[in-house]
Amino acid sequence: MYHYSDFDAAFVRERVAQFRGQVERRIDGSLTEDEFKPLRLMNGLYLQLHAYMLRVAIPYGTLNGRQMRQLAMIAKRWDKGYGHFTTRQNIQFNWPKLADVPDMLDALADVEMHAIQTSGNTIRNVTADHFAGAAGDEIADPRPYAELLRQWSTDHPEFQFLPRKFKVAVTGAEADRAVIRAHDIGLQIVERDGARGFRVFVGGGLGRTPMIGKVLRDFLPEEDLLPYSEAIVSVWNLLGRRDNKYKARIKITVHEHGVEEISRLVEERFAQIRPNFSGVDQQMLAAIRKQFSLPDLDDRPTDGFTAAYDSDPVFRSWVDTNVTAHRRDDHAIVSISLKAHGATPGDATSEQMEVMAALAEGFGHDELRISHEQNVILPHVARADLPTIHATLREAGLATANIGLASDIIACPGMDYCALATARSIPVAQDIATRLDALKVERDVGPLKIKISGCINACGHHHVGHIGILGLDRAGVENYQITLGGDGTEDAAIGTRTGPGFAYDQIVPAVERLIDCYLDLREDPSETFIQAYRRVGMGPFKSALYPEKEAARAA
Amino acid sequence: MSRRFTPKVVTANHLMEGDAIWLCEDDSWTRDMSRAEILEDVAHADLRLLHAQAQPHIAVGAYLADAEPTPKGPQPTHFREAFRTRGPSNYDHGKQAEADL
Ligand code: HEM
Ligand code: SF4
Numbered sequence: 001m002y003h004y005s006d007f008d009a010a011f012v013r014e015r016v017a018q019f020r021g022q023v024e025r026r027i028d029g030s031l032t033e034d035e036f037k038p039l040r041l042m043n044g045l046y047l048q049l050h051a052y053m054l055r056v057a058i059p060y061g062t063l064n065g066r067q068m069r070q071l072a073m074i075a076k077r078w079d080k081g082y083g084h085f086t087t088r089q090n091i092q093f094n095w096p097k098l099a100d101v102p103d104m105l106d107a108l109a110d111v112e113m114h115a116i117q118t119s120g121n122t123i124r125n126v127t128a129d130h131f132a133g134a135a136g137d138e139i140a141d142p143r144p145y146a147e148l149l150r151q152w153s154t155d156h157p158e159f160q161f162l163p164r165k166f167k168v169a170v171t172g173a174e175a176d177r178a179v180i181r182a183h184d185i186g187l188q189i190v191e192r193d194g195a196r197g198f199r200v201f202v203g204g205g206l207g208r209t210p211m212i213g214k215v216l217r218d219f220l221p222e223e224d225l226l227p228y229s230e231a232i233v234s235v236w237n238l239l240g241r242r243d244n245k246y247k248a249r250i251k252i253t254v255h256e257h258g259v260e261e262i263s264r265l266v267e268e269r270f271a272q273i274r275p276n277f278s279g280v281d282q283q284m285l286a287a288i289r290k291q292f293s294l295p296d297l298d299d300r301p302t303d304g305f306t307a308a309y310d311s312d313p314v315f316r317s318w319v320d321t322n323v324t325a326h327r328r329d330d331h332a333i334v335s336i337s338l339k340a341h342g343a344t345p346g347d348a349t350s351e352q353m354e355v356m357a358a359l360a361e362g363f364g365h366d367e368l369r370i371s372h373e374q375n376v377i378l379p380h381v382a383r384a385d386l387p388t389i390h391a392t393l394r395e396a397g398l399a400t401a402n403i404g405l406a407s408d409i410i411a412c413p414g415m416d417y418c419a420l421a422t423a424r425s426i427p428v429a430q431d432i433a434t435r436l437d438a439l440k441v442e443r444d445v446g447p448l449k450i451k452i453s454g455c456i457n458a459c460g461h462h463h464v465g466h467i468g469i470l471g472l473d474r475a476g477v478e479n480y481q482i483t484l485g486g487d488g489t490e491d492a493a494i495g496t497r498t499g500p501g502f503a504y505d506q507i508v509p510a511v512e513r514l515i516d517c518y519l520d521l522r523e524d525p526s527e528t529f530i531q532a533y534r535r536v537g538m539g540p541f542k543s544a545l546y547p548e549k550e551a552a553r554a555a
Numbered sequence: 556m557s558r559r560f561t562p563k564v565v566t567a568n569h570l571m572e573g574d575a576i577w578l579c580e581d582d583s584w585t586r587d588m589s590r591a592e593i594l595e596d597v598a599h600a601d602l603r604l605l606h607a608q609a610q611p612h613i614a615v616g617a618y619l620a621d622a623e624p625t626p627k628g629p630q631p632t633h634f635r636e637a638f639r640t641r642g643p644s645n646y647d648h649g650k651q652a653e654a655d656l
Contacts, residue, residue, distance in 0.1 A: 051573040415634075
């Protein structure tokens, strides 16, 4: 994995020292909150409903055992013994005290981690497919490009005061596991005539005005990545609406000016700045790439695995949902579910983090990933070791076999933590998962993505959930709007609202009616929820959701 | 014609802990909303808010929140403010865990 250069290390330490001084000056009264707030946000520190929250970057979701252990230590020492992994491949600590934050940042710096640029109007943590470097279907590992983009954008003088935040995601496979079409820039590695390059999407985003990214360039040669990205950001930096923060994201700029006009301006700007990139970036890329090489994987027999798979139904069911094909047949990718039925999606205790760290160190070439679906990945494990890994996970309460199923829910913190929330999302997720577990239907239902946000900012990606749930405040009461048909993959789509929302105590039954409706109308068990929705449309689901209306119409 | 003023309390987050606090009549801050000063007059409420905003070493982001006067002291009327008196619903953390409620 990528290791800090001396420059990176000194930079991070200096930022911690600066922030320590700023916290001291805030506490002794020489900084006002208005002066301090932008400084703390630049260091990932938010003030939420019940406490401060520290958001720590996990660039392209990759970390090693030592880093995971340090997160466990930080959670235990300065928080309440757990952390929350987010859809942006970050971890959030929900209970830090202001005076402790500089020490927490120093502890992060000890393991080459930080909280810089996890907020503010900058280019954020660049995200990548969580199976990067391991997936069987990948053209190339997207993380070296993510790292190159990170190095280029971190503290880039032109891009510290952008119209709004800016998010980039990269994937190396056709199957989009990084939701690249919901990012300001989405990059898909492609090959054309033997040359490597990118399909470039621009102007995707969720939030108040959800948009699916549009193709800006079908093929961008690899070596043009930085100048072309810089051209995009700089065109938007000039055109972007600074007058209205709801219209400031590049998705609105693209929408208002049209993708053709943006493309023309970007190409123009690109032609101007391309000569300034003399190839140093390509040397950097080559050096970065060495740090992401595939670990040395031993040849391992798989008969032990096959025997366990054939004899142990619990193990088999876990393998069926939580294990994905690796680029090597004798290896596998393990997704550790942080979605035990009834638990908070994305939360892991310090003890669980330590177990995952130990598994990575013992069996996984010291690599862990955080997925945007709020789970933890062991990207390179031998199939022969899967029975042992599974047994260890079971003891730690981490062997829930539900990856990709209905209870593998994405939920934002909502009004249990977030100061911006209009309703809760976590207990809705907990109750849906608990209900699904009681009904024992989710294996029959098969792949189904439920995503929940506690306000229109859409941190829970509800727009791209097959079933999306948005919590709102309707006249002082929590109310939940449902959307159907959203999709965050290569078939990206924004979900459509079903109609009036549901009260807090009605949302779980409503989701249950949708699932029953699907089970009734699917052609056969191989037709998934989203396929069935695409075939039959909204009608039958609407009737299932609003039976009174249906009855009234029939009367 | 102005709308009738609904009773309020002054609330904020504590600078050091970050948790919810409420302003009392004697100018101290409390972590128990029912001990807060209930403000039934708009001019007085504005004055108390100014007072709170002048204490940046204690209170961050002070604002006026709707509250219902009861014999047991002010109670929240909106669910957001009710959550602030308790803490998150997924764990026994925050005020519900600290106080003997
Ligand atoms: C709890 C503190 C949080 C705050 C204050 C916050 C705030 C926001 C805001 C204001 C936006 C909208 C920005 C815009 O459209 O310009 C946003 C978007 C987003 N947030 Fe959060 N967020 C929080 C937590 C989270 C968490 C926990 C996650 C992951 C689970 C997350 C993931 C996202 C994502 C993916 C978007 C992008 C939506 C888009 O593409 O526009 N956020 N957040
Ligand atoms: S979607 Fe809204 S409620 Fe949820 S974390 Fe984002 S800002 Fe908070």
